[in-house]
Amino acid sequence: MVSNTAVVEQEAEFETTAYHPVESELGSVIDIDEFSFWYGEKQALFGNTMKIQKELVTALIGPSGCGKSTLLRALNRMNDLIDGIRSEGKIAIEGTDIHDPRVEVIELRKRLGMVFQKPNPFPMSIFENVVYPLRVDGIRDRNLLEETCERSLRDAALWDEVSDRLQDNALGLSGGQQQRLCIARAIASEPEIILMDEPCSALDPIATARIEDLIAQLKENFSIVIVTHNMQQAARVSDNTAFMFLGRLIEYGETKKMFMNPMHVRTSDYITGRFG
Amino acid sequence: MKAKEPKKRKEKRETEIPSVDEDSGNHKEPPPETAEVAETEKSPPGRTGLRASIDFKARGEPFVWIMGGALALGVLMIIGFLALVLWNGIVTFYPGPVEVVTLKNGKKIAGEPFRSESFRPSEDQLKGVDPESRRAIREADGFASRTLYRIGNFDVYNEDFKWAVAHQVAKTETPPGIFFVERREWGPFIGFIKTLTLDGRSVPGEKVSLGTLYAAHDEAVARREAVRSIEVDEIGAINYYIEEDRLALRRTELDYGKKSAEYHTEKEKFERQTKERRAGFTVLKKRIAAINEEDEKYKITLTEIGGREKQLRLSELVRIYPANDLSFFGKMGVYFSRWGEFLTDDPREANTEGGVLPAIFGTVMMTLLMVVFVAPFGVVTALYLREYAKQGTLVSIVRICVNNLAGVPSIVYGVFGLGFFAYTIGIRIDQLFYPEKLPNPTYGTGGLLWASLTLALLTVPVVIVATEEALAAVPRSMREGSLACGASKWQTIRNIVLPQAMPGIMTGLILAMARGAGEVAPLMLVGVVKLAPELPFDSFFPFLHPERSFMHLGFHIYDVGFQSRNSEAGKPMVFVTTLLLIAIIAFMNAFAIMIRNRLRRKFVEGQF
Ligand SMILES: Nc1ncnc2c1ncn2[C@@H]1O[C@H](COP(=O)(O)OP(=O)(O)OP(=O)(O)O)[C@@H](O)[C@H]1O
Numbered sequence: 077m078v079s080n081t082a083v084v085e086q087e088a089e090f091e092t093t094a095y096h097p098v099e100s101e102l103g104s105v106i107d108i109d110e111f112s113f114w115y116g117e118k119q120a121l122f123g124n125t126m127k128i129q130k131e132l133v134t135a136l137i138g139p140s141g142c143g144k145s146t147l148l149r150a151l152n153r154m155n156d157l158i159d160g161i162r163s164e165g166k167i168a169i170e171g172t173d174i175h176d177p178r179v180e181v182i183e184l185r186k187r188l189g190m191v192f193q194k195p196n197p198f199p200m201s202i203f204e205n206v207v208y209p210l211r212v213d214g215i216r217d218r219n220l221l222e223e224t225c226e227r228s229l230r231d232a233a234l235w236d237e238v239s240d241r242l243q244d245n246a247l248g249l250s251g252g253q254q255q256r257l258c259i260a261r262a263i264a265s266e267p268e269i270i271l272m273d274e275p276c277s278a279l280d281p282i283a284t285a286r287i288e289d290l291i292a293q294l295k296e297n298f299s300i301v302i303v304t305h306n307m308q309q310a311a312r313v314s315d316n317t318a319f320m321f322l323g324r325l326i327e328y329g330e331t332k333k334m335f336m337n338p339m340h341v342r343t344s345d346y347i348t349g350r351f352g
Numbered sequence: 353m354k355a356k357e358p359k360k361r362k363e364k365r366e367t368e369i370p371s372v373d374e375d376s377g378n379h380k381e382p383p384p385e386t387a388e389v390a391e392t393e394k395s396p397p398g399r400t401g402l403r404a405s406i407d408f409k410a411r412g413e414p415f416v417w418i419m420g421g422a423l424a425l426g427v428l429m430i431i432g433f434l435a436l437v438l439w440n441g442i443v444t445f446y447p448g449p450v451e452v453v454t455l456k457n458g459k460k461i462a463g464e465p466f467r468s469e470s471f472r473p474s475e476d477q478l479k480g481v482d483p484e485s486r487r488a489i490r491e492a493d494g495f496a497s498r499t500l501y502r503i504g505n506f507d508v509y510n511e512d513f514k515w516a517v518a519h520q521v522a523k524t525e526t527p528p529g530i531f532f533v534e535r536r537e538w539g540p541f542i543g544f545i546k547t548l549t550l551d552g553r554s555v556p557g558e559k560v561s562l563g564t565l566y567a568a569h570d571e572a573v574a575r576r577e578a579v580r581s582i583e584v585d586e587i588g589a590i591n592y593y594i595e596e597d598r599l600a601l602r603r604t605e606l607d608y609g610k611k612s613a614e615y616h617t618e619k620e621k622f623e624r625q626t627k628e629r630r631a632g633f634t635v636l637k638k639r640i641a642a643i644n645e646e647d648e649k650y651k652i653t654l655t656e657i658g659g660r661e662k663q664l665r666l667s668e669l670v671r672i673y674p675a676n677d678l679s680f681f682g683k684m685g686v687y688f689s690r691w692g693e694f695l696t697d698d699p700r701e702a703n704t705e706g707g708v709l710p711a712i713f714g715t716v717m718m719t720l721l722m723v724v725f726v727a728p729f730g731v732v733t734a735l736y737l738r739e740y741a742k743q744g745t746l747v748s749i750v751r752i753c754v755n756n757l758a759g760v761p762s763i764v765y766g767v768f769g770l771g772f773f774a775y776t777i778g779i780r781i782d783q784l785f786y787p788e789k790l791p792n793p794t795y796g797t798g799g800l801l802w803a804s805l806t807l808a809l810l811t812v813p814v815v816i817v818a819t820e821e822a823l824a825a826v827p828r829s830m831r832e833g834s835l836a837c838g839a840s841k842w843q844t845i846r847n848i849v850l851p852q853a854m855p856g857i858m859t860g861l862i863l864a865m866a867r868g869a870g871e872v873a874p875l876m877l878v879g880v881v882k883l884a885p886e887l888p889f890d891s892f893f894p895f896l897h898p899e900r901s902f903m904h905l906g907f908h909i910y911d912v913g914f915q916s917r918n919s920e921a922g923k924p925m926v927f928v929t930t931l932l933l934i935a936i937i938a939f940m941n942a943f944a945i946m947i948r949n950r951l952r953r954k955f956v957e958g959q960f
C-alpha cells in the first residue's frame with residue numbers, strides 16, 4: 077500500500093470523478109466547486125466538485141486520512157479553528173458562498189448541526205444540553221425552551237428514556253444515549269443540514285442500529301452528510317455515496333449502484349476490501 | 353512440604369529455559385535453596401528464572417529505594433515540624449504547678465519550672481560548692497543540671513526568669529495556697545494573698561474563699577470593660593466627629609481660601625460644634641471617674657515569696673488561680689479561658705500577652721482581599737494567553753517571564769508595592785480625594801489595600817499557570833461541540849470552558865492563598881504594623897477602611913519571638929501563634945477545597 081502511493085498519486089492527477097448521484101426533487105443544498113484545502117504546507121483536498129442533494133443522506137467513505145473529516149468540517153468552517161489553513165474553490169449552501177466575508181461563521185454554523193465521532197455532551201443537565209443552541213441565541217422563553225427540548229429529544233428517539241430526568245447530569249447517560257443527546261442538540265436549532273463524523277464508531281451494534289433508524293427518520297426533514305468507515309452502514313442509510321481517496325473525490329453516485337457495480341476500479345477495490 | 357514445591361519448579365525451569373540458567377550461573381548467587389524459596393513465593397511461575405537473571409540495577413530497585421527514602425524523609429520532616437508546633441502550641445496554655453525552691457544559702461525562688469538542661473559550670477561557679485556536690489559533678493564529667501524558673505514579679509525582681517542550679521538547691525516543694533496571678537501590666541505575679549479589700553473592708557488572705565474572690569474579680573472586670581468601652585467607643589466617636597468637622601473646615605479652606613465668607617461661616621460652625629462635642633467629654637470623663645472611684649474600693653494585696661508586698665486593684669488582674677490546688681477540671685478551665693483570651697482579645701505588653709484578635713482579623717481580611725484581586729486578574733490574563741493570543745515566540749516569552757516572576761524574592765515585591773502603590777498611586781489618590789488630610793497620608797502609605805495588591809502581584813503567577821493548565825485540559829471536543837452549536841468563542845469560553853476549568857483554577861487560588869497568607873517579608877513594607885491602633889473595619893462609614901495599617905499573624909510571630917523584651921517569655925506565644933496561623937490557613941484551604949470538590953462533582957459522571 078505504502079509503496080503504491082506515489083504511483084497512485086501520479087495517476088490521480090488525471091482522474092476525473094465518476095459522477096452519478098440520485099437527484100433530489102428539491103435540488104441540491106450544498107454545492108462544492110473545485111474545492112482544495114491545505115493544512116499549512118500539506119494539501120488535504122484536491123479540487124473536489126460535488127452537489128449534495130437536499131433531504132437525502134450522503135455518505136462519505138474512503139480510507140483513513142483521505143480527507144473525509146476535512147471536507148465535512150470545511151462545510152461548517154470548523155477548520156477555521158486551526159492555525160495556518162488555506163482553501164481554494166467555492167462551497168455554497170443554498171446559493172450563498174460560505175467564505176463570503178459577509179457571512180457570519182456563527183450564523184452559518186447554526187444552519188449546520190454537527191455530530192462528532194465521540195459523544196461530547198456538556199457537563200450540564202440533559203435539558204440544558206439540548207437547549208444550548210437556543211441559549212447561545214439568547215432565548216429565555218421557558219415555554220419555547222421546553223417545547224424545543226421535547227421535540228428535539230423525540231426526534232432523536234431519546235425522549236422516552238430521559239423525560240423523567242431532564243435535570244440530571246448528561247454525563248450520567250450511556251454512550252449511545254449521549255450520542256443521541258448530541259443529535260438532539262444538533263437539531264434543536266432547526267438546522268437545514270446535519271453533519272455527522274463517524275457518529276457510531278464509539279457505539280455497540282444495538283446503539284448503532286438505533287442511530288441508523290434515527291437517520292432514516294431525520295431524512296424527512298434534514299439533509300444529512302455522514303462520514304463512515306462501515307460499508308454496510310453506508311449502504312444501509314445513505315442515498316448517495318461519495319468515495320474519496322488521497323484528498324480526491326473518486327466516485328460520487330447512487331449508493332445502490334455504487335455498491336452493486338462501482339464505476340471506478342478504485343471504488344470497487346475499496347468496497348471489496350482489497351485495500352484501505 | 354514447602355521445600356519440596358520450589359524444587360520441583362526448579363527442575364521444570366531447567367528443562368524449559370536452560371540458557372537463562374547458564375547465564376545466572378555466572379553470578380555469585382546465594383545458596384540456591386533459600387533464594388529459590390523467596391523467588392517462587394513472590395513471582396508467578398515460569399518467569400522466575402528470567403527475573404533472577406536481570407541485573408539488579410536494571411530493575412530499578414535502587415531508584416525505588418531512593419525515591420521512597422526521599423518521600424519518607426520529606427514526610428518525616430513535615431510531621432516532625434507539625435508535631436513540634438502542635439505539641440508546643442497545645443501545652444503552652446496549660447497551667448503548671450508553682451514550685452518553691454529553697455537554696456542552700458537560704459534564699460527562696462518561687463516560679464513555674466520552664467525548662468531543665470545540663471551545663472558545664474565554670475571553675476568560678478564551683479568555688480563555693482560543698483565537696484560532696486563537687487564530687488558528683490566530677491563524676492558526671494563536669495556536668496551539672498539546672499532548671500529555669502519563670503518567677504514573674506518583674507516589677508519587683510527586674511527579671512522574669514531565674515536559674516536554679518541543682519547542687520545549690522536544698523529542697524523543692526509545691527506549697528498549697530500559692531497563687532499565679534496574671535496582670536494587665538508587668539506580667540504575672542507569683543505569691544500569696546495577704547488581704548483582699550472588698551468595698552473598703554479588708555479580709556485576711558487565709559479567710560478569702562475562691563468563690564468571693566472570683567465573683568469580685570468578675571465585677572471588677574465588668575467595670576474595667578465599662579471604662580474601656582466609654583474610652584474607646586464613646587470618646588472615640590466624639591474624636592472621630594471632631595476630626596470630621598476639622599476636615600470639612602479644611603476642605604472649605606482649600607476650596608475657597610482663608611479669607612472667604614464661606615470659610616468664616618464654616619469656621620464659626622466648626623467652633624460651635626466642637627464646643628458642644630467637647631462638652632460630651634466632660635460628661636464621659638465624669639462617668640469614668642465614678643467607675644474608677646468604685647473600683648478603688650476593691651483591692652488585693654499580694655506578697656511574693658521573699659515577703660515584699662504589692663497592692664493591686666482587682667480590675668488590674670486578668671486571671672488568678674491557686675496553682676498548686678487546682679483539680680484537673682480547674683486546670684482545664686484556666687486552659688480554655690486562656691485560649692478564649694488569646695483568640696478574642698487585643699494584645700497587651702508589647703504583644704507578648706493578651707490576644708491576637710486584630711492579627712487574626714488582619715490576616716484573614718488581607719488574604720480574602722488578595723484572592724478578590726488575584727482571582728479575576730490571574731484568570732483573565734491566563735484566558736488571554738491561552739485562548740486569544742496567537743501562540744508563538746512572544747507568548748512563550750511572556751509565559752517564561754510569568755513563571756520566573758515566582759522566583760523573585762518576596763521582599764522585592766514589598767519594595768515595589770511601597771514604591772508603586774503607596775508612594776505613586778496612593779499619593780495621587782490623596783492629592784485628588786483627601787487633600788484636607790495632608791500632610792497626613794491616607795492612601796499614601798502602607799495599608800491593607802496595598803498589602804493585598806502586593807500579595808496579589810506576588811501570587812498571580814501561580815494563578816496564571818494553574819489557570820492556563822486548567823484551560824488547556826478542557827477537551828477539544830467540548831469546545832468544538834459548543835462552536836458547532838453556533839456559539840461564539842466568548843460564549844464557548846464562558847459557558848463551557850471556564851466552568852470546566854473551574855476546579856483547576858480553584859486549585860491555583862488555593863495555592864496562591866496558602867502562599868499569600870504565610871508571607872511576611874513584603875508586608876512589613878506595605879502596611880503591617882506591630883500594633884494597629886484601629887481595625888480596618890469599624891462602625892463608621894464606609895465601615896471597611898482598606899487604607900489602614902493592620903496586624904498580621906506572621907509578623908506577630910516575628911515580633912513576639914524576636915523583637916520583644918524577653919524572647920524567652922515570647923517563645924511559647926510563638927508556637928501558639930504559629931499553630932493558629934497554620935490552623936487558619938488550613939481552614940481557609942479546606943473551605944476552598946470543599947468548593948472545588950463540589951464543582952468537580954459536576955463534571956464527573958453522576959447526578960448533581
Ligand atoms: N489539524 C491538522 N493539521 C495538519 N494536517 C491535518 C490536520 N488534520 C488532518 N490533517 C491531515 O489531512 C489529511 C486528511 O485528514 P482527515 O482527518 O480529513 O482524514 P479522514 O479521512 O477523516 O481520516 P479518518 O478516517 O482517519 O478520520 C490527513 O493526511 C491528515 O494527516
Ligand SMILES: [Mg+2]
Pocket residue numbers: 144145146273
Ligand atoms: Mg476523520
